[in-house]
Amino acid sequence: MKSMFDVVIIGGSYSGLSAALALGRSLRNVLIIDGNSPCNKQTPHSHNFLTHDGATPKSISDIGKSQVLAYESVDFVEDFVTKAIKTDNTFKIRTASKKTFFSKKIIIATGIKDIMPSIKGFSECWGKSVVHCPYCHGYEIKGKKTGLIANADIALHLAPLISNLTSKLDILTMGKPKFESDAILKFKNNNISIIEKPIVEIEHQQGVVTNVVFDDQTKMDYEALYAPLPFEQHSSVPEQLGCKLNELGYIEVDMFNKTTVDGVFACGDNSSRMRSVANAVASGNLAGAVVNMELSQELF
Structure with a gap:
């Protein structure tokens, strides 16, 4: 596999896959890196997402993944990103399996991790x-x-x-x-x-x-x-890159899903209180479109 991409998407669940779909359809070279640990893995059914109401969370993401990977410019690896560094106009990404990738833009779609109370059961x-x-x-x-x-x-x-x-x-x-x-x-x-x-x-x-x-x-x-639970960011990458978190602990983004670090975008649960499959898909689609627009303007 090549090591240089237009965009590396960290997290391959609903928002990450949605971002990749928008980018793949715009002929961008995209790598999705996903650790296969979604927050809703034990939820039996997903609801309130049009056309998939009542489906299992995994079935929705499996369909999404198969559709996204039909685009030749999109690659997927199952791995966990441990480090991300910005150097000039390029990002260097390291994974738990000691692979290194480079990209022009990063989309963080890593979600959040619920902090369970110490209550038996x-x-x-x-x-x-x-x-x-x-x-x-x-x-x-x-x-x-x-x-x-x-x-x-x-x-x-x-x-x-x-x-x-x-x-x-x-x-x-x-x-x-x-x-x-x-x-x-x-x-x-x-x-x-x-x-x-x-x-x-x-x-x-x-x-x-x-x-x-x-x-x-x-x-x-x-x-x-x-039970509304406290949470933490699922990945340390936002902190490593210097992305600002708001007072609630979400990654701060503007209306175009841009973080406070140039070239870094965030979508899904890590940057929104609207914690649903539908919102994750929508925010990922927006992030992918805006990243493509930036790349297009930079190359024009």
Whole structure:
């Protein structure tokens, strides 16, 4: 395989593949480097993405990969990028298998990594019956007895969305509630209880929640849970290149998916709070188009 490319895309899931499709159709020499560790690997079904509603995440990416690699100017390697350096107008990329590649532009499509809480049974249920997003999973758990593991502003944001899908909702604050009196009144008016006790275990059957166990060993039965989790960038490459992160921890990009480093773009979950397959595909398509435009202008 050659070592010099117009664009190296770090991350080959939905946003990376979408960027590669736009670039491949513009005859750009593209290399996708992907470590095969998507954040939704144990999620059984993907939803709210037109034409693929209900498909498995892997089936969507497999179809996307086969379509993208039909373009002769696009290459794919399964590897993990460990280092990226900018030298003048060229980027040098090193991988875990000690391969070196060079490119004129970089698109970072590496996603984010969820930080799981130290609650027994949580990780086994994550993406199945413990979920993060009412748009991605809410319809499938509508009407079920549901707990929202959250506090403060994020609980206030999610509670109305979830209560639209079920009338059986509790907020599990894992400690002292951080709500103003008007918010507490809204919860009361919508029959939403606030439970302060810390959770120590989620009992489940093959990833399907049955009970929440609190630190005083009492239990409450639930059929589903929402849990907005803290996260970190899945790759150290943005930091290595000097890309600025915003106050929430996402890569800062402008409306064209440009980072604060010239020649470096980002798309997908690593740079957007809209964490969905549909958004990843859309942002990747935009990033690919803008990179092609820059390359075209530089060569014209």
